[in-house]
Amino acid sequence: MSKISIYLLLILFYLGVSKSLSPTRNHTIFVKDKYALSNLFPGRPLTIILLDVKEVGLFMKTYLQKFLIIEGFEDSTEVTVRTPKAFFEEEKKYVGLSILRRGEQSEETSFTPMPPGVLFMGDPSYGYWKTSSSGQKKWYYYRAYKNLPKLFAYGDYRPTYSMLKSARIAIKNDIPFFGLKNEFGPKGIITKKNLKSRFFKEESKTMQLKDIFLKKLETHQVKK
Amino acid sequence: MNEIFDKLLIRIILCLLTFGILFSYRYLHFLLFKKIKKLTMRSIYPEKNLAHAIFIAARLIGFVIIINAQIIDLSNGLFFAISSLIINSVISILLFLASTYVFESIVLYNFTAEDEVIRRQNLSFAVVNSGLSICAALILTTINKVAGESLINLLFLWLFSLVIFGGSTKLFNLVFKINLSRSIVQHHLPTSFHYIGFISSWVIVISTVIDHPIINYQRYILKTLIDLVLNIIIFPLFFIGINYVFYIKKLQNIKDKEVKEISNFGTFEGILLFISALLTVMITSNIKFGTFYPTL
Numbered sequence: 001m002s003k004i005s006i007y008l009l010l011i012l013f014y015l016g017v018s019k020s021l022s023p024t025r026n027h028t029i030f031v032k033d034k035y036a037l038s039n040l041f042p043g044r045p046l047t048i049i050l051l052d053v054k055e056v057g058l059f060m061k062t063y064l065q066k067f068l069i070i071e072g073f074e075d076s077t078e079v080t081v082r083t084p085k086a087f088f089e090e091e092k093k094y095v096g097l098s099i100l101r102r103g104e105q106s107e108e109t110s111f112t113p114m115p116p117g118v119l120f121m122g123d124p125s126y127g128y129w130k131t132s133s134s135g136q137k138k139w140y141y142y143r144a145y146k147n148l149p150k151l152f153a154y155g156d157y158r159p160t161y162s163m164l165k166s167a168r169i170a171i172k173n174d175i176p177f178f179g180l181k182n183e184f185g186p187k188g189i190i191t192k193k194n195l196k197s198r199f200f201k202e203e204s205k206t207m208q209l210k211d212i213f214l215k216k217l218e219t220h221q222v223k224k
Numbered sequence: 225m226n227e228i229f230d231k232l233l234i235r236i237i238l239c240l241l242t243f244g245i246l247f248s249y250r251y252l253h254f255l256l257f258k259k260i261k262k263l264t265m266r267s268i269y270p271e272k273n274l275a276h277a278i279f280i281a282a283r284l285i286g287f288v289i290i291i292n293a294q295i296i297d298l299s300n301g302l303f304f305a306i307s308s309l310i311i312n313s314v315i316s317i318l319l320f321l322a323s324t325y326v327f328e329s330i331v332l333y334n335f336t337a338e339d340e341v342i343r344r345q346n347l348s349f350a351v352v353n354s355g356l357s358i359c360a361a362l363i364l365t366t367i368n369k370v371a372g373e374s375l376i377n378l379l380f381l382w383l384f385s386l387v388i389f390g391g392s393t394k395l396f397n398l399v400f401k402i403n404l405s406r407s408i409v410q411h412h413l414p415t416s417f418h419y420i421g422f423i424s425s426w427v428i429v430i431s432t433v434i435d436h437p438i439i440n441y442q443r444y445i446l447k448t449l450i451d452l453v454l455n456i457i458i459f460p461l462f463f464i465g466i467n468y469v470f471y472i473k474k475l476q477n478i479k480d481k482e483v484k485e486i487s488n489f490g491t492f493e494g495i496l497l498f499i500s501a502l503l504t505v506m507i508t509s510n511i512k513f514g515t516f517y518p519t520l
Binding site: 010011 | 458516
């Protein structure tokens with residue numbers, strides 16, 4: 001056998017063994033599309049919020065998406081999955097939004113991107129409407145569900161009735177909805193401010209070439 | 225002042241202790257090298273027999289490499305520190321001598337040190353033998369670092385590295401189509417340097433691949449073997465690449481060439497192997513991917 005054949009055999013052996021032992025491959029689920037995601041979590045009521053997306057690798061890319069799964073009375077869980085490029089490109093515009101919802105009664109699953117929490121809004125089992133001093137009807141969750149606004153990354157924001165109305169129209173027409181003033185999504189103020197995902201953190205600390213030179217010029221002194 | 229003087233006295237005590245270990249090391253040779261008892265006890269005359277001087281010097285270098293890696297911690301008192309130093313040194317020396325014995329048995333199985341070094345004054349043999357001793361010491365230093373205080377881990381790592389390095393020493397004839405034994409018989413020094421370059425490059429690679437914490441023996445072995453394969457994949461790229469970059473023209477058919485040409489080739493090839501190994505480990509172990517690939 002020629003040296004080149006042995007060399008190629010070694011490369012194949014290395015790739016094969018490394019792949020079978022790779023923790024990423026063994027523990028990260030591959031999700032083909034939104035329907036596969038829906039089948040993965042059959043429970044109801046269910047809302048899935050896209051927390052983060054990341055393109056990993058230089059030449060051979062891996063597309064990762066991080067979801068927050070909120071299943072009614074269950075504890076919420078974060079799941080990171082591998083996806084194909086097409087699904088990744090489609091979903092990355094909707095970071096911070098609920099990309100999948102399944103009501104307790106409804107037969108169908110809705111995939112229209114919506115601000116998180118739309119599924120529970122207006123449902124008397126989860127909360128109630130209260131008219132504020134400005135005359136706007138605002139949604140309040142019961143004490144038992146007080147952690148939901150935190151999971152939805154609302155911060156100080158409180159959803160209004162007009163927002164829910166617009167959201168329902170958007171669902172009916174299958175048009176992605178980012179809030180009345182586009183507060184949600186990758187460019188939305190509320191999502192940017194409150195969603196603590198790696199996606200947003202990395203954007204803020206991207207290193208530039210000049211930082212490397214500045215670091216070299218720093219004097220290293222022992223802090224007292 | 226008292227403290228400084230006290231520290232100096234402790235250093236002198238530990239210095240004497242190191243001499244004691246060195247003295248016992250000389251006699252510990254008998255355990256494994258009964259045949260070369262005369263060799264190690266004989267006085268050294270470098271100007272008369274350089275082979276003997278190199279042979280003994282390599283054993284000394286091996287010893288120093290091992291002892292140098294010991295850390296003396298006086299936090300729990302001098303007695304504890306001395307006991308710890310003696311125990312660790314004795315274990316390390318025994319493993320070092322056993323390693324050297326095994327490697328010599330694999331590579332130089334058809335030679336006896338006494339015949340080659342004293343009677344024939346074979347410099348080629350002495351160089352190969354010295355290389356093996358130093359390589360054994362270097363691997364043992366890494367093993368000691370990885371094993372920490374655990375004797376079980378130390379024995380496991382020692383046996384594991386023994387298998388890898390033992391196997392690699394035999395690859396020389398296979399890869400370069402050069403008969404080492406014949407070259408040693410012919411006192412051919414450049415082939416010895418070629419071989420030294422070959423095994424030292426293996427030592428660099430092995431020391432790098434075994435240098436990771438043991439969490440589980442099975443996973444450790446698998447990771448080490450995968451890393452080793454990765455090094456073997458990267459190594460030829462540098463080895464061939466350097467030849468292209470510096471326009472190095474190699475001998476194509478060694479058998480038909482003059483002795484002088486082969487001599488130059490062997491020495492230079494050994495150096496090239498060593499350089500390639502250093503560059504290889506830079507690529508395989510010094511690249512930190514950090515958060516480039518997120519941990520899931």
